[in-house]
Amino acid sequence: MIFEATMKSVTVGEFIVETQNTFPGSSGELSKILSAIKLASKIVSHHINKAGLAKEILGSSGAENIQGEDQQKLDVFANDTFINALSARGVICGVASEENDSYIAFDDKVNNEAKYVVLIDPLDGSSNIDVNVSVGTIFSVFRRKTAKGEPVQLVDFLQKGDEQVAAGYLIYGSSTMLVYTTGNGVNGFTFDPGIGVFFLSHPNMKIPTNGAIYSVNEGNLSSFKQPVKDYISYCQSSEDNGTKKPYSSRYIGSLVADFHRNLIKGGIYMYPSTESSPNGKLRLTYECSPLAFIIEQAGGRAISENGRIMDIIPNDLHQRVPFFIGSKNMVDQLEQLMESAT
Numbered sequence: 001m002i003f004e005a006t007m008k009s010v011t012v013g014e015f016i017v018e019t020q021n022t023f024p025g026s027s028g029e030l031s032k033i034l035s036a037i038k039l040a041s042k043i044v045s046h047h048i049n050k051a052g053l054a055k056e057i058l059g060s061s062g063a064e065n066i067q068g069e070d071q072q073k074l075d076v077f078a079n080d081t082f083i084n085a086l087s088a089r090g091v092i093c094g095v096a097s098e099e100n101d102s103y104i105a106f107d108d109k110v111n112n113e114a115k116y117v118v119l120i121d122p123l124d125g126s127s128n129i130d131v132n133v134s135v136g137t138i139f140s141v142f143r144r145k146t147a148k149g150e151p152v153q154l155v156d157f158l159q160k161g162d163e164q165v166a167a168g169y170l171i172y173g174s175s176t177m178l179v180y181t182t183g184n185g186v187n188g189f190t191f192d193p194g195i196g197v198f199f200l201s202h203p204n205m206k207i208p209t210n211g212a213i214y215s216v217n218e219g220n221l222s223s224f225k226q227p228v229k230d231y232i233s234y235c236q237s238s239e240d241n242g243t244k245k246p247y248s249s250r251y252i253g254s255l256v257a258d259f260h261r262n263l264i265k266g267g268i269y270m271y272p273s274t275e276s277s278p279n280g281k282l283r284l285t286y287e288c289s290p291l292a293f294i295i296e297q298a299g300g301r302a303i304s305e306n307g308r309i310m311d312i313i314p315n316d317l318h319q320r321v322p323f324f325i326g327s328k329n330m331v332d333q334l335e336q337l338m339e340s341a342t
């Protein structure tokens, strides 16, 4: 029965080729990028699954990243694996990673003729690895601004979310999934580890317009701005708005995992500004923009404290922004509270 279901399913490889054929004049480069990401994710997923067994996988690498955060061994492994897979295909001219200080230009002849760059958070939520909780990878693809054949520049990476050609994430959870968009809806693929293939399991994903889950680190509550505190009080109240109230609080501390649950069930994820972190914690380029592209394609919304995430032009590769993302009605309501406070 399971075998029968699998035989009828579309693999991610088939899906990529089929959808590529619907774009006249497509060069296939984007398909090769997705294929490189798919390959790297299988290696990372396999490694993560062994984390509890192999001491050399768990724990700190002893180094810090550009943001002063402790790098886990798996952060470093995932970073190297994705970057190597992407550079080996000769289909991107540069990559920027949350784990590296600056972008890397692939300046060999083949890569340098490519038209795309990739931005990546290779292992999001990595502080959860040692406790066997879901983690993820987030990626984003842009067309380069500089001319082909020239070395890539910072300007190629500092593009607003609206310019994304593709974005997606891997979630390494009870199963490994790839969810991505190329601007034509969102599709999810589940990895079958026995066969080594991702199958289309969640076609045309849509987030419910309303939800009953809110996800935020409530330990920081006292230092949130008043409208965010008011919205959280609203979530906790039993005031009837036609959905289940009070809402459920669910916070894993792995953005991809919190996002994925809310995408499927309906909900809102918030990482607001705090007194000590006036820009919040999450990075615009590696985390917020790609997930904003996905949520908008799924019918939801993503905003910062003053406007749409996809409209923000980054001024720094590692820029942080307050981040609110999820079901349309929930984000609308929070936004109204923020607007009426200004």
Ligand code: AHM
Residues within 6 Å of the ligand: 069, 098, 121, 123, 124, 125, 126, 127, 217, 253, 254, 255, 256, 281
């Ligand atoms: P990371 O990319 O270094 O893992 O940091 C991002 C993570 C998100 O996955 C998660 O939602 C957030 O940080 C949790 O932060 P906090 O512990 O402050 O709630």
Ligand code: MG
Residues within 6 Å of the ligand: 098, 121, 123, 124, 125, 255, 287
């Ligand atoms: Mg992250």
